[in-house]
Amino acid sequence: MDRTPSQTVGPFFHEALRWRDGHRVAFAESGADVVLVGRMLDGAGQPVGDALVETWQRSPTGEPPASGKSGNPSGFARVETRKDGTFRIETRMPGGPAPHLDVTIVARGLLKPLRTRVYLAPEAAVRADPAMKPLAESPRLQTLIARAEGDAYHWEVRLQGDGETVFFSA
Amino acid sequence: MNDLSQRPDVDPPYDYPEYGSTRHRAPREELLKLPAGTLDAAGPLVPRGFVRDGDNDLTIHGKSKPLGEKMVLAGRLLDESGRPIRDSLVEIWQANASGRYDHPGDTHDAPLDPNFKGIGRTFTDDDGWYRFVTIRPGAYPWANHAFAWRPQHIHFSLLGNAPVQRLITQMYFPGDPLLDFDPVYQSVPDEAARKRMICMLQLDTGIEGVALGYRFDIVLAGARSTPLGI
Numbered sequence: 288m289d290r291t292p293s294q295t296v297g298p299f300f301h302e303a304l305r306w307r308d309g310h311r312v313a314f315a316e317s318g319a320d321v322v323l324v325g326r327m328l329d330g331a332g333q334p335v336g337d338a339l340v341e342t343w344q345r346s347p348t349g350e351p352p353a354s355g356k357s358g359n360p361s362g363f364a365r366v367e368t369r370k371d372g373t374f375r376i377e378t379r380m381p382g383g384p385a386p387h388l389d390v391t392i393v394a395r396g397l398l399k400p401l402r403t404r405v406y407l408a409p410e411a412a413v414r415a416d417p418a419m420k421p422l423a424e425s426p427r428l429q430t431l432i433a434r435a436e437g438d439a440y441h442w443e444v445r446l447q448g449d450g451e452t453v454f455f456s457a
Numbered sequence: 458m459n460d461l462s463q464r465p466d467v468d469p470p471y472d473y474p475e476y477g478s479t480r481h482r483a484p485r486e487e488l489l490k491l492p493a494g495t496l497d498a499a500g501p502l503v504p505r506g507f508v509r510d511g512d513n514d515l516t517i518h519g520k521s522k523p524l525g526e527k528m529v530l531a532g533r534l535l536d537e538s539g540r541p542i543r544d545s546l547v548e549i550w551q552a553n554a555s556g557r558y559d560h561p562g563d564t565h566d567a568p569l570d571p572n573f574k575g576i577g578r579t580f581t582d583d584d585g586w587y588r589f590v591t592i593r594p595g596a597y598p599w600a601n602h603a604f605a606w607r608p609q610h611i612h613f614s615l616l617g618n619a620p621v622q623r624l625i626t627q628m629y630f631p632g633d634p635l636l637d638f639d640p641v642y643q644s645v646p647d648e649a650a651r652k653r654m655i656c657m658l659q660l661d662t663g664i665e666g667v668a669l670g671y672r673f674d675i676v677l678a679g680a681r682s683t684p685l686g687i
Contacts, residue, residue, distance in 0.1 A: 295641060354503070398471060446481070453486070
């Protein structure tokens with residue numbers, strides 16, 4: 288059968304797709320708490336204030352997350368960007384040699400989702416990740432690595448132009 | 458089975474000048490191909506308690522009934538090999554009968570309906586079926602170009618059962634003359650693919666004497682993904 292095409296999420300999704308505590312990732316497993324603070328900019332350098340960001344990750348033990356019987360799905364975050372383009376996700380450090388969150392971005396002006404990834408890991412570990420082999424020599428790999436500063440990881444997403452974030456095909 | 462990814466892309470391009478908002482948001486760099494299977498692992502699994510009874514009926518949450526043409530919207534969620542996608546979250550949102558969203562960003566000078574929020578969610582059943590009761594949404598103007606009006610549509614968000622299946626789309630109505638002029642609809646390059654976003658009038662899906670019936674099946678990517686129940 289042939290797939291149903293993608294269409295933009297448009298500007299009016301907020302209440303429909305808003306989940307209680309969507310920014311706080313649920314886990315059955317315990318682990319180290321981490322905060323990801325992101326900021327999204329468009330090709331004109333303006334904040335993207337009307338996007339939806341979803342992240343999906345491994346559990347702190349490196350397993351696929353097991354969901355409970357109620358509440359939000361484990362390992363999954365859904366947050367809206369604020370007017371200034373920022374978003375904040377409270378989660379636990381994913382397991383594995385190169386811990387990362389897989390990220391999906393939808394917004395007005397995006398006819399299909401943008402897929403990317405943010406690593407909460409030192410650059411050497413990221414360069415060693417086999418999935419990043421095509422970028423091993425590229426300075427653009429930096430766009431996928433969050434900066435640990437204070438009590439949070441900071442990550443800037445640029446949709447277009449100078450410093451454009453690396454996006455993936457599905 | 459990897460040849461599924463070699464099929465012509467049914468999705469719109471990122472860069473589509475007729476839809477003005479793509480201008481500063483479409484990436485310019487080439488996309489990186491992830492190793493096959495990276496997005497195929499099952500999840501997220503949404504707990505059953507996430508949806509409450511009545512969340513799939515958009516017409517019962519006010520003090521009285523909403524204005525407009527009542528309709529039942531039902532269909533199946535399938536993967537590319539035609540297998541049902543079970544226990545999967547379906548979220549919808551839409552304008553009211555006069556073409557106004559209950560959203561602070563909607564400045565269209567049409568009335569809100571105090572009895573209609575325009576938001577619904579449900580899970581698919583064991584055969585991939587979902588069902589909503591709602592109101593046919595109105596068309597509305599937008600600022601994309603002169604005399605621009607969006608055709609009547611209902612927004613759908615599907616999680617599927619694996620990240621590769623994630624889909625956000627819009628469902629349109631048969632025979633809507635605005636489809637010919639709508640850059641969002643027209644952004645899908647293939648005509649047959651565009652038509653897969655149009656629901657079908659199916660009277661006996663409705664409620665006799667109460668609501669019209671429409672059928673809308675949705676096909677998500679990834680025949681290899683195992684449709685996991687919860």
